[in-house]
Amino acid sequence: MSEHAHSSGARVYVLTLVALLILTGITVGASYINFGSASANIIIAIVIATVKVSLVALFFMHLRHDNPLNAIIFISSLIFLGIFLAFPLIDIQSRDKIIPNGLRVREQVAAPKQAAPAPAAPAHH
Amino acid sequence: MSSESYGHAAEHAFRQHHFVNSEQQFDTSKLGMWLFLATEILMFGGLFVGFGLMQANYPEAWVAGHHHLDRIMGSINTVFLLCSSFTMVMAVHASSTNQKSKTVLNLLATLAFAGGFMVIKYFEYSHKFHEGILPGRYFSYAGGGPPEQAMFFGFYFAMTGIHGVHVLIGMILIAWLTIRAQRGEFSSAYYTPVDLIGLYWHLVDLIWIYLFPLLYLVS
Amino acid sequence: MADIVATPKSQSHGDHYDVDYLNDGSLLSWLTTVDHKKLGVMYLWSILFMFFLGGVFALLVRLELMNPGQTIMTAEQYNKAFTLHGAIMVFLVIIPSIPAALGNFALPLMLGAKDVAFPRLNLLSFWIYVTGAIIATVAMVTGGVDTGWTFYTPYSTTTDGPVALMTFAAFVLGFSSILTGVNFVATVHKLRAPGMGWFKMPLFVWGIYATAIIQVLATPVLAITLLLLIFERLFGVGVFDPKLGGDPVLFQHFFWFYSHPAVYIMILPGMAIISEVIPTMSQKVFFGYKATAFSSVAIAIVSFVVWGHHMFTSGQSQLAGAIFSFLTFLVGIPSAIKVFNWITTMYKGSISLAAPMLYALMFLILFGIGGLTGIFLGTMSVDIHLHDTYFVVAHFHYVMMGSTLIAFLAGLHFWWPKMFGRMYNERAAQIAAFFVFIGFNATFLPQFLLGSRGMPRRYYDYLPEFTPLHQVSTVGSWLLGLGFVIMAGYLFASLRKKMDAPSNPWHARTLDWQTSSPPITHNFHEIPVLKQGPYDYFKPFEPSVEGYHE
Numbered sequence: 001m002s003e004h005a006h007s008s009g010a011r012v013y014v015l016t017l018v019a020l021l022i023l024t025g026i027t028v029g030a031s032y033i034n035f036g037s038a039s040a041n042i043i044i045a046i047v048i049a050t051v052k053v054s055l056v057a058l059f060f061m062h063l064r065h066d067n068p069l070n071a072i073i074f075i076s077s078l079i080f081l082g083i084f085l086a087f088p089l090i091d092i093q094s095r096d097k098i099i100p101n102g103l104r105v106r107e108q109v110a111a112p113k114q115a116a117p118a119p120a121a122p123a124h125h
Numbered sequence: 126m127s128s129e130s131y132g133h134a135a136e137h138a139f140r141q142h143h144f145v146n147s148e149q150q151f152d153t154s155k156l157g158m159w160l161f162l163a164t165e166i167l168m169f170g171g172l173f174v175g176f177g178l179m180q181a182n183y184p185e186a187w188v189a190g191h192h193h194l195d196r197i198m199g200s201i202n203t204v205f206l207l208c209s210s211f212t213m214v215m216a217v218h219a220s221s222t223n224q225k226s227k228t229v230l231n232l233l234a235t236l237a238f239a240g241g242f243m244v245i246k247y248f249e250y251s252h253k254f255h256e257g258i259l260p261g262r263y264f265s266y267a268g269g270g271p272p273e274q275a276m277f278f279g280f281y282f283a284m285t286g287i288h289g290v291h292v293l294i295g296m297i298l299i300a301w302l303t304i305r306a307q308r309g310e311f312s313s314a315y316y317t318p319v320d321l322i323g324l325y326w327h328l329v330d331l332i333w334i335y336l337f338p339l340l341y342l343v344s
Numbered sequence: 345m346a347d348i349v350a351t352p353k354s355q356s357h358g359d360h361y362d363v364d365y366l367n368d369g370s371l372l373s374w375l376t377t378v379d380h381k382k383l384g385v386m387y388l389w390s391i392l393f394m395f396f397l398g399g400v401f402a403l404l405v406r407l408e409l410m411n412p413g414q415t416i417m418t419a420e421q422y423n424k425a426f427t428l429h430g431a432i433m434v435f436l437v438i439i440p441s442i443p444a445a446l447g448n449f450a451l452p453l454m455l456g457a458k459d460v461a462f463p464r465l466n467l468l469s470f471w472i473y474v475t476g477a478i479i480a481t482v483a484m485v486t487g488g489v490d491t492g493w494t495f496y497t498p499y500s501t502t503t504d505g506p507v508a509l510m511t512f513a514a515f516v517l518g519f520s521s522i523l524t525g526v527n528f529v530a531t532v533h534k535l536r537a538p539g540m541g542w543f544k545m546p547l548f549v550w551g552i553y554a555t556a557i558i559q560v561l562a563t564p565v566l567a568i569t570l571l572l573l574i575f576e577r578l579f580g581v582g583v584f585d586p587k588l589g590g591d592p593v594l595f596q597h598f599f600w601f602y603s604h605p606a607v608y609i610m611i612l613p614g615m616a617i618i619s620e621v622i623p624t625m626s627q628k629v630f631f632g633y634k635a636t637a638f639s640s641v642a643i644a645i646v647s648f649v650v651w652g653h654h655m656f657t658s659g660q661s662q663l664a665g666a667i668f669s670f671l672t673f674l675v676g677i678p679s680a681i682k683v684f685n686w687i688t689t690m691y692k693g694s695i696s697l698a699a700p701m702l703y704a705l706m707f708l709i710l711f712g713i714g715g716l717t718g719i720f721l722g723t724m725s726v727d728i729h730l731h732d733t734y735f736v737v738a739h740f741h742y743v744m745m746g747s748t749l750i751a752f753l754a755g756l757h758f759w760w761p762k763m764f765g766r767m768y769n770e771r772a773a774q775i776a777a778f779f780v781f782i783g784f785n786a787t788f789l790p791q792f793l794l795g796s797r798g799m800p801r802r803y804y805d806y807l808p809e810f811t812p813l814h815q816v817s818t819v820g821s822w823l824l825g826l827g828f829v830i831m832a833g834y835l836f837a838s839l840r841k842k843m844d845a846p847s848n849p850w851h852a853r854t855l856d857w858q859t860s861s862p863p864i865t866h867n868f869h870e871i872p873v874l875k876q877g878p879y880d881y882f883k884p885f886e887p888s889v890e891g892y893h894e
Binding site: 069076077080083084087088090091092093094095 | 593648649652660661664667668
């Protein structure tokens, strides 16, 4: 069968595992540090996770040496996932013109007295 | 007339009749598995999209929810799954190089790590049930906090639950592989099932690699 | 029967391989068969049965709308009837019709393969389809569902009735669709006959391939959407519930991320059949082969970025609406390329007006109307007026029924001799086609008028001034029904004859016509080696299969 499938020997697998464990340590450690904002912490965590995922896909799942078609399938599933995330995100983040405060409209309905009346004016765009 | 006249002349027993040779069969099976993995990614992707959009709207509920999760237990589970992925790929390697006992040992180690993962998951779940941390309208935690925590835990249970089901299915498949490997059914000429289930198992690992920081490490 | 002379070499296969597939094995063995042809035929009968069921509901709905007020059923029964009509037709008929029935049968034959890549998966996929159909039936019998086939929240999370069960049925059917898609992509990539490069594939294969890509990438999202809906009903998580901070419009995003591409899961195979029927029936080389092949893939990709045009009035942001509206127009480009190429292919061809071609021509007219009215609806400002009116109903019936189902009929009449080895009565087929065409237009053209005048869809009752148009529409549905009754008559009649179909009744050049009618169990005695492109009608015919003669 495909001689590429196991050209990367056991040594590569061990190194991959070590890298993955170190990255896990880093990501857990980073979660105890405040990088300024909540989104900064999330972005750092996601970047590290993506590096880990790439390592698993390239070495454990053999995409590095495999038929490129399989890598294309893997990557296009991620691209389409990106499309799936992007459009609802555009929608919800730009909905303020119709519904001020987006999904948080419920809180205004529940406590109309406390919500400051001024910023709810339609002119705010 | 083609010499590869089909229906007979099977060069070995594992080739199905509609393939010209076993390399074509192996490549095709692998392609099929990758297509299946793409569907898995998009299915879990739906949960991630919903989770991310709601997190953008209710960050404080997400932070509050995450304080109920045990970072240490999550980290141990991550290590378990990473190690199981390693032993799985070693099993694939061993089966493709005719090392029967190494294949069996690595498969058993994979099973053990997966079992450890499920045991920890069981303790995490039962602890939460005990505290009244349940999804949606059954959320009855007494400690207060933003009401959208109920939604956070809706996602938590949906995501880890569906992931857990995948781990369980993987364990059943690996157990089946172990029995077949013990019987000596795999060799460098035929180890397709080990390879394909290996790919599936790595995908279960991949999903956890994203689940872990998103659920346990948001702060 | 089979008019291919068995070559002496095929003796070594044993007699088993020379029997035509319909008579190979007992009736019971069909239930566990992995033969793609038998699975295609079983899908065909299941789909035709479901089509009958969905058609009965359609006729009942139309009958109820004959007059304002109550005619034959109550408002609740009406809601259930149109939901069942929609859910059956979409999930159980149109989506599987061409890929699962005709695709399963013809795709491996056209590729010169013995079977699909994963025959056992194919069998599993069939039984998952049957399971889904049974669950859907149970949901209908135990109360029925009144949400419409779209299951929009928050109504679907609050209404009574077996919504979770119906949703689960759609979830199960989704898996059948996914497995078929996986199977076809792998088959096209790996099992083409020697000599068949990507641009020597018949255009039907290109269309089915593009469809399979959508099935693989979009259907999993439907699975998770429906799972979240079930979860929502069971636990009240609130993701789609504004009372709990969730967003009902998000459900629509989830739903249409699958269901808009699903519209192309329906139309692409239809276009694929037309791309096969038109060059064959015109005996002419396909004009713009590559453009047509790529336009299938282009439609598949663009289909993923236009779903928001279903949500212009749902509270989606104006920015998102404008982006979706713009992207929607892109679909017009590859669709127009196809229509142009079909028409140009016919130009100066020697056109035969046999039944498959009649349906193909019908497709061109009806798809023209359905596609162009789609542009009206994709324009955001116009859609504000037309959204949720009968204009939308008429539009999607022109594309789903007028295009996909008519293309399915074209394909059914095209491959019927190959599937069953019998020719049907051509005159009867022409009469049926006439009734289908007149009936269809009588049913749905008035609905464009109704919609533009403000008749909302899914309403049980209406204002008296709409009565004449509704009555024309109802009478049209009867003519349409009559067309299908005639069709059932001559198709069943043909099955009672002895096998008389030649191998290649339409003088086609693709591989599926170079084996006997019906094909032998293993499709070909020897692996075909491709000698000619699929539409090389400008050259003398050179068969790619040993032993072929007409």
